[in-house]
Amino acid sequence: MRWSQSLIPTQKQNPADAKIVSHQLLIRAGFVRQLTAGVFDFLPLGLRSLRKAEQIVREEMNAIGGAEVLLPALQPLSLWQQTGRDKSYGDNLFRMKDRHGATTVLVPTHEEVITELVCGTINSYKQLPLTLYQIQTKFRDEFRPRFGLLRVREFLMKDAYSFHATSESLDQTYNDMYAAYEKIFARCGLAVSAVEADSGPIGGSASHEFMATCEAGEDTLLISDKGNFAANVEKCEIGTRSSDLGGAPTGELTRVHTPNLPGIDEVAARLKIPARQMLKTLVYTVIGKQDDAERVESLASPKWLVAVVRGDHAVNEAKLKRAASEYFGVADVELIDNPTVRASWAIGFVGPDRAVNDPLSVVLIDLDAGNAADWCTGANEADHHVMHFNWLRDAGDKLADPKKVRVVDVRNAVAGDPSPKNDGGVLSERKGIELGHVFKLGTKYSVAMGANFKDDKQKEYPVIMGCYGIGVGRILIAAAESLSDEKGLSWPVAIAPYSVVVTPIKYDGEMKDAADSIYAKLNAIGIDTILDDRDQRPGAKFADADLIGFPVRVTVGDRGLKEGVIEVKARKAAEAEMVKLDDVIARVQELLKA
């Protein structure tokens, strides 16, 4: 491609609203242009990188026996009602009325449609296993689109779905997919960690995320220094901790006035204690019901679930919900938001003593929050706290009732925690961008939608499923975040928009002829090359080439030509090298392989 025939609107200034490197550079280098919040044009360079990443994904999906399909983005709402995901996706799901008044959704994921497809086409174990995938545009009504291409409303995804007669077969495909993902990201030149992950609204029994670690990441990962464990904070378990609900009291329970202090850190500062000496008490409304049979051993019908964690810790809602279900038969909870109820609880100043003694509450205390004798807690009245709270002295008899109170892990892991492998490993934190996610779905969707197969005895079973996503655009973000420098982007060859830019100092006379010739030769041997035929100062051309980050620049100047040499520079190299005219192509090939 000639530069003059493409559209590469580079700019010198970062866009005002671009806070992360990938957003700044992909805009500045003319890869994308924002149309509206969370919606981008992919310009020629951006699309070329996107298509190269897409093709790598496709090849690796084909290599493990995946068959490519293309499923619609427009779907009837009724399909989503069959699995209840019309509710669980909530406002993230775009909905519209068509001209006849039917509600149509514009979707972010395809479990329902692929299960419907399997319902209509698969009926025998002989047709299993089967892996279908697509590379398709998804839509998601993000509450707050942000970080450039990271949180957008329209994006390209690869989503794959596998179908099995046995869980062993699912395990096999899950492992194949896991290995394919590692190959994909390695081919794209990215360092990626696979971490244990929570399944979230997709559901299922096991899942891993593939994370590119970089500062701009929205996710927090915890990684053991033993190198044998990594997980998303949402999913991360913590190694064994003990808890004795503290020892003997260290002082009188003392009420203190703490007005105009917006958070725990401010209260701790005022009281001159560390935040880790405070207890954070959150009150949730119990919603949904479980079967009575499951609830028989627990409090008959709790109305509130109270969580207590140390002041410097955060509640992990996935852990909280699992524990609430396991110990108290609670189906689901949500933070109370009714203002009257919040006032009656004195939210922000709740003391765990009240929760333990409230007949309609059940309480989950994190192990660390139960493991000291002297705490500062809310005083059950606005703008007041108490000092020297002691669980055994001040919480009352109900503390020992296992139908009422449990001391268990309900918080997010943090740096310094023991690894859940319990091998002496210590966790550290990283930020990461989620590039891919693999799930063992089990039969959640096949049962909801009646996707069954017959075994060799003609007996019917629900199909066992897995699903596997990659955000193709996020591969570009991760490369921009992790491989750029002060001059701009620096692409791995595999996903560079062009591998080589040929830059004549002036596109005229002998320089034009030499540039044309090198450009033609490189393209002829399959090296993807762009010719900078613009009438621009050399400095501007070089700055654009560095900003865009082509892996190799070949510069054709008149002085060099007189001496029979051409300047060749790898984007990553500090210096250019002068190469004899006849050796240019070979040298470029070497640099691209390096």
Added chain:
Amino acid sequence: MRWSQSLIPTQKQNPADAKIVSHQLLIRAGFVRQLTAGVFDFLPLGLRSLRKAEQIVREEMNAIGGAEVLLPALQPLSLWQQTGRDKSYGDNLFRMKDRHGATTVLVPTHEEVITELVCGTINSYKQLPLTLYQIQTKFRDEFRPRFGLLRVREFLMKDAYSFHATSESLDQTYNDMYAAYEKIFARCGLAVSAVEADSGPIGGSASHEFMATCEAGEDTLLISDKGNFAANVEKCEIGTRSSDLGGAPTGELTRVHTPNLPGIDEVAARLKIPARQMLKTLVYTVIGKQDDAERVESLASPKWLVAVVRGDHAVNEAKLKRAASEYFGVADVELIDNPTVRASWAIGFVGPDRAVNDPLSVVLIDLDAGNAADWCTGANEADHHVMHFNWLRDAGDKLADPKKVRVVDVRNAVAGDPSPKNDGGVLSERKGIELGHVFKLGTKYSVAMGANFKDDKQKEYPVIMGCYGIGVGRILIAAAESLSDEKGLSWPVAIAPYSVVVTPIKYDGEMKDAADSIYAKLNAIGIDTILDDRDQRPGAKFADADLIGFPVRVTVGDRGLKEGVIEVKARKAAEAEMVKLDDVIARVQELLKA
């Protein structure tokens, strides 16, 4: 690909609602599956053919210097309001409120977004000309999705847009694009006619449609037997016709009672005259206004436009609107639908005499409707007609007032009409499927959205634009409609899902080894091959292969193997041939080139 790893749900019966061959066969052969009205899953075979067509389109766009982009489907309504197309697309445009209440549209075409892109990135004549294209999923809220993939709500299109400083430059790209379209359809193995077309809601000064002629086509084309003219009926001009408003009357004006006759044909039958002896009179409401300056020569402010055509002809609204604008300064018209007004006009029984004498009406009489002396027309009263109407005797003096009445071409061309080339050519009719459309847009969008460039004297002008679409899925429809036979589909090699199917009679023992070997060899030399490794009767495998329409089938049987021969059959050939094992690959290559 192994058949067992793909999903190819062939079926023996036509789907109940499938009325056209392409719909029947693409479903039966497992290329697509309908999810809901006008929304389809592309299954593995369908997607492979689609991607091959897409790649041919991409290569030819690149060959004429197009740069590929990918623009969003989600767009703010405000963008469409800038060009007024939020109104002109009407209910065909999907609209929805996002979670913050903003109206977002899901679009069928990208003139607005590409013009916005050019506004933000192009400012100098040095950046022109430029051709951008994309291959992207479009959405259209069809009133009545039908004919399988032909009228759908979600579909893949290639849309290209070109930008120019001069109209000569637009002409050049328009011609390049026209030639590229001819190459694309030829490479896809389709016979396609380029016809003159009306620009419709896209707008612009010139356009051509690329039509695959086949019975299932929704469009009517007129083609001259001289081979030098073809046009869509919406656009088709007619060669010179004369009109003298008839000669002397042939009988007394006679009123007849014609109750319970729903249409012209029924009236003509009752009166025992041919429909061509009747006049059809349609009444339109004048809507919109033109500048007073344009209207100064015409009737001050007509309220109705009346069109008169021969009973066997149909009004061409594009011609009617152009004539109404040219002769009477009327901006736009629509058929009256107010019931009171319809009753007052006695719609269905309007006589042209009333229209000519109505002070608020202007009248356009088609040349053929003005070219005889004896007509049957409405009697201006429900359920009544008059016989022996004669223009000169019965229409009154106003007939001669050119500000009031014009006798011009306002009808659709029909078979038998003279070619507009006026070279003695006679038009015939064909049905066609529109595969592509090219438009000279001019400055409609750049003026509306302020997309200007500066010339070498820093003077600003609106960018001149062209736009060019191809319905990629329709290439598959056209192939299915025009190349299938009683056994099923029959693909051109270029867009076949696989070029070759290798079919072992039984996938076992020596047959398995030989089939595996041929399959591997064909794929290794780049021949796209599928291996039918299913445990099925040979007859079922052959029937599926014919239904799907792979260009070549290689059958591996045990008897042949003993004799060292393999059966090779081209889908289009009547008979299979026995080929020596060593010659199979070469023979397949020959057949694919044929």
